[in-house]
Amino acid sequence: MHLIDIHTHYIGADSRHAILNCTCHIPGRNISLGTHPWNITNNWQQQFAAIEKAVTELNVIAIGECGLDKLKSPADIELQKEIFRAHALLAEKAEKPLIIHCVKAYDELIAIHKEVSPLQAWIIHGFRGKPEQAVQLARAGLYISLGEQFNPDSAKTIPADKLFIESDESNTPIADIYDAVAKAKGITAMELAQHTAQNAVKCNIIL
Numbered sequence: 001m002h003l004i005d006i007h008t009h010y011i012g013a014d015s016r017h018a019i020l021n022c023t024c025h026i027p028g029r030n031i032s033l034g035t036h037p038w039n040i041t042n043n044w045q046q047q048f049a050a051i052e053k054a055v056t057e058l059n060v061i062a063i064g065e066c067g068l069d070k071l072k073s074p075a076d077i078e079l080q081k082e083i084f085r086a087h088a089l090l091a092e093k094a095e096k097p098l099i100i101h102c103v104k105a106y107d108e109l110i111a112i113h114k115e116v117s118p119l120q121a122w123i124i125h126g127f128r129g130k131p132e133q134a135v136q137l138a139r140a141g142l143y144i145s146l147g148e149q150f151n152p153d154s155a156k157t158i159p160a161d162k163l164f165i166e167s168d169e170s171n172t173p174i175a176d177i178y179d180a181v182a183k184a185k186g187i188t189a190m191e192l193a194q195h196t197a198q199n200a201v202k203c204n205i206i207l
């Protein structure tokens, strides 16, 4: 059974089953492309145009990470929303899932989700929030990815058909993160891996 790593910045991650977040092509790697809310500059339109051009490449699996961050982005929330919407529409056009970074802006995110009404999957990465928040997101149809710093109560609450696992910035083996989340959910890592593999297919992710 493959352990899919839905989002990583770690170049040492399993190249076959991990989606590497990057800003340029790395031959032989499955990648996602997007403008992180921390990295918004005055040149964002130029950056975005380059992303738009590159998304048709075979190894671009997803759009992102992109999103909203009320704590750490240099851009104000209105500009962040504009850039995030642009990524969401690109995901629709490219028929690829969207990988989302969201900090203290879940209401805004859910409002944009309603407005865009996407056919493509939206995946919240690195979710550390509370169970109530997880339930709200899953009910809205979003997928939730857990990394090393997950909240065990939220892990219990997230429906298995809305769950992903990631290593993000950590170089902890993805198998260890699967073990920890599976334990919190009271299932085996193998069962968890079956769910994430099925979810990947539903999200149009072919690794």
Ligand SMILES: [Zn+2]
Pocket: 007, 008, 009, 021, 065, 168, 169
């Ligand atoms: Zn990340």
